[in-house]
Amino acid sequence: MRGILFILGGLLIVGALVFFIYKNYANPFKLMFYTQTVQGKSFDKVIEELSDSLNKSGLKLIRVLPLSKALKARGVKDFPNYSMVLACDVEGKRELLLKVPFLSNLIPCSLAVYDNKEGGVSITALKETLFIHQYKSKLSEEDVKLIKDTYSKLKKVIEGVAQ
Amino acid sequence: MRKVLLTLLLGLSLTFAVDFKFEYEEKIEGMDFEDVKLLLKTALDGRNMNVLDVIDVSTEPPRFSVFLVCNLTYAQDILPDMPEFGTIAPCRIYLYEDRDGNVIVGYINIPTLLKIYKKFLDEKAVKVFKVADEDIKAAIKETKGEF
Numbered sequence: 365m366r367g368i369l370f371i372l373g374g375l376l377i378v379g380a381l382v383f384f385i386y387k388n389y390a391n392p393f394k395l396m397f398y399t400q401t402v403q404g405k406s407f408d409k410v411i412e413e414l415s416d417s418l419n420k421s422g423l424k425l426i427r428v429l430p431l432s433k434a435l436k437a438r439g440v441k442d443f444p445n446y447s448m449v450l451a452c453d454v455e456g457k458r459e460l461l462l463k464v465p466f467l468s469n470l471i472p473c474s475l476a477v478y479d480n481k482e483g484g485v486s487i488t489a490l491k492e493t494l495f496i497h498q499y500k501s502k503l504s505e506e507d508v509k510l511i512k513d514t515y516s517k518l519k520k521v522i523e524g525v526a527q
Numbered sequence: 528m529r530k531v532l533l534t535l536l537l538g539l540s541l542t543f544a545v546d547f548k549f550e551y552e553e554k555i556e557g558m559d560f561e562d563v564k565l566l567l568k569t570a571l572d573g574r575n576m577n578v579l580d581v582i583d584v585s586t587e588p589p590r591f592s593v594f595l596v597c598n599l600t601y602a603q604d605i606l607p608d609m610p611e612f613g614t615i616a617p618c619r620i621y622l623y624e625d626r627d628g629n630v631i632v633g634y635i636n637i638p639t640l641l642k643i644y645k646k647f648l649d650e651k652a653v654k655v656f657k658v659a660d661e662d663i664k665a666a667i668k669e670t671k672g673e674f
Contacts, residue, residue, distance in 0.1 A: 392643045392644055392647075393611060393647070396611075396643075397611040397614060399611065426580075426582075427580070429579065429597075429617065431599070431602055431606070431613070434599060435599060435602075435603055438599065440603060443603065443607065444607065446606060446610065446613065448613050448616055448617065450595070450617075457584060458584050458585050458591070461584050461591060461593075461621075462584075462585065462589060462591055462623065465550075465591065465621045465623050465631070465633055466549055466550040466621075466633060466635075468582075468584070468593045468619045468621045469615055469619050469635060472582065473614075474613065474614050474615065474616060474617070475614065476606075476610055476611060476612075476613030476614050476616075478606075478610045478613070480610070486610065488610065488611045488613065488614055489614055490614045490615070495549070498547075498549060
């Protein structure tokens with residue numbers, strides 16, 4: 365009897381903990397996106413440093429899409445500075461994407477660079493963990509390593525620019 | 528302690544995430560890969576889903592290409608409030624040959640995205656996502672010759 369009560373009590377505590385975590389931390393933005401904020405640098409400077417750093421890290425820059433400039437050219441006013449930086453054109457992507465085509469959302473990677481509401485510049489990338497888990501049955505160890513290594517380098521690049 | 532909690536959270540969330548299908552795919556039978564590429568690009572352009580670039584990941588069988596597609600109006604409506612979504616932009620629409628020589632066209636599963644983010648999206652944003660999904664599906668249908 366005591367044993368059963370002990371187990372029930374334990375389950376109750378675990379359940380409450382899970383509920384607490386879910387209520388307070390289960391934000392899909394935090395699970396899916398990685399963001400760093402840059403202070404003290406202009407938007408254009410961030411783009412320049414990011415582009416340079418990506419190439420130096422072996423995460424080959426593909427192109428920069430200046431979204432806000434395109435919208436302003438259309439006559440849209442008051443759209444905050446916003447660009448998408450496409451990079452991570454890495455060796456091995458062919459084999460990876462032929463196995464899991466959906467991972468073309470991860471590699472090549474898109475970085476969102478934008479003026480945030482606090483007056484700084486933010487850089488956001490996807491988090492690779494969720495996708496690795498989702499497709500783990502189709503991925504080899506080498507595939508997982510490729511994704512993890514790429515995104516580890518990417519985070520270092522972002523952190524380097526944000527400093 | 529924070530690391531333990533986050534690890535537990537990630538594990539739990541990943542458990543739930545397994546039930547979500549992240550991709551939407553359709554099979555196109557009886558058409559050459561290059562023909563599908565051309566027709567799909569034309570169909571997307573016709574719906575203001577501009578193909579900004581094409582990445583040819585594999586030019587030998589099995590062929591694989593990725594379209595980078597963008598509609599500026601949709602971006603204008605979604606990104607000011609949810610700038611993070613720029614990381615899944617331009618929209619990747621991928622095409623590849625399967626073992627039987629069919630062409631598979633796929634992209635992010637927008638209903639899944641809406642399920643995950645519904646409480647963070649206003650009505651306008653939800654509508655934009657749904658319209659984008661309809662546009663892409665209509666373009667695929669047109670490519671297949673179904674009008």
